Amino acid sequence: MSPPQPRPPVTVRTATLADVDALVDMLVAVAGEGRWIGAEAPVDVERRRRRMADEVESDDVIVLVAEAGGEPVGQLGLRLAGYGVADLGMAVAAAWRGRGVGTALLAEAVERARKAGAHKLALQVWPHNQAAIALYERFGFQREGYLRRHYRRRSGELWDAVVMGLPLD
Numbered sequence: 159m160s161p162p163q164p165r166p167p168v169t170v171r172t173a174t175l176a177d178v179d180a181l182v183d184m185l186v187a188v189a190g191e192g193r194w195i196g197a198e199a200p201v202d203v204e205r206r207r208r209r210m211a212d213e214v215e216s217d218d219v220i221v222l223v224a225e226a227g228g229e230p231v232g233q234l235g236l237r238l239a240g241y242g243v244a245d246l247g248m249a250v251a252a253a254w255r256g257r258g259v260g261t262a263l264l265a266e267a268v269e270r271a272r273k274a275g276a277h278k279l280a281l282q283v284w285p286h287n288q289a290a291i292a293l294y295e296r297f298g299f300q301r302e303g304y305l306r307r308h309y310r311r312r313s314g315e316l317w318d319a320v321v322m323g324l325p326l327d
């Protein structure tokens with residue numbers, strides 16, 4: 159067996175319009191896994207690109223991209239509500255999970271949300287997504303609620319969701 163290849167360091171920056179296609183490609187791949195995020199295959203790619211471009215240009219959304227060796231390996235979106243809560247969604251490319259990319263994105267997101275004046279981060283996560291829940295709990299997120307049979311999947315199944323929050327004040 160060959161030794162594992164060294165990986166380039168990960169950096170986190172604000173996404174630009176030039177990132178939109180790559181970030182949507184990443185979302186399509188994660189949606190295709192079928193288990194982790196709200197989006198499901200088949201994703202309407204054009205619509206997603208338009209939405210992502212709007213988000214990148216919006217004053218109410220912060221889109222972060224994690225990069226390694228010039229390639230995007232993770233993304234995080236923060237939607238800032240007028241009442242001070244920043245709603246968070248994130249994904250790391252499958253080949254890059256478990257290597258600190260999610261941690262780097264989330265650390266930057268907490269800083270950005272604070273700077274934007276948010277008093278709280280909020281998110282929803284599938285109860286079976288133990289990697290995500292563990293990451294959020296490491297940052298101090300707490301389980302605040304549980305939505306039963308809340309989201310209809312394309313299979314017709316109704317999935318529960320855990321509501322989590324991290325006060326910043």
Ligand SMILES: CC(C)(COP(=O)(O)OP(=O)(O)OC[C@H]1O[C@@H](n2cnc3c(N)ncnc32)[C@H](O)[C@@H]1OP(=O)(O)O)[C@@H](O)C(=O)NCCC(=O)NCCS
Binds near residue numbers: 282284288289
């Ligand atoms: C959830 C996700 C963003 C985590 O990103 P990541 O880059 O793998 O996370 P990190 O490598 O920074 O791991 C940080 C911590 O998360 C937890 N974690 C990560 N992967 C884990 C796993 N497979 N099982 C249990 N805990 C895990 C651990 O607490 C870990 O800390 P440790 O390394 O000290 O043990 C990533 O797995 C992912 O993109 N999954 C698919 C999309 C998704 O689930 N998005 C979130 C939807 S709510």
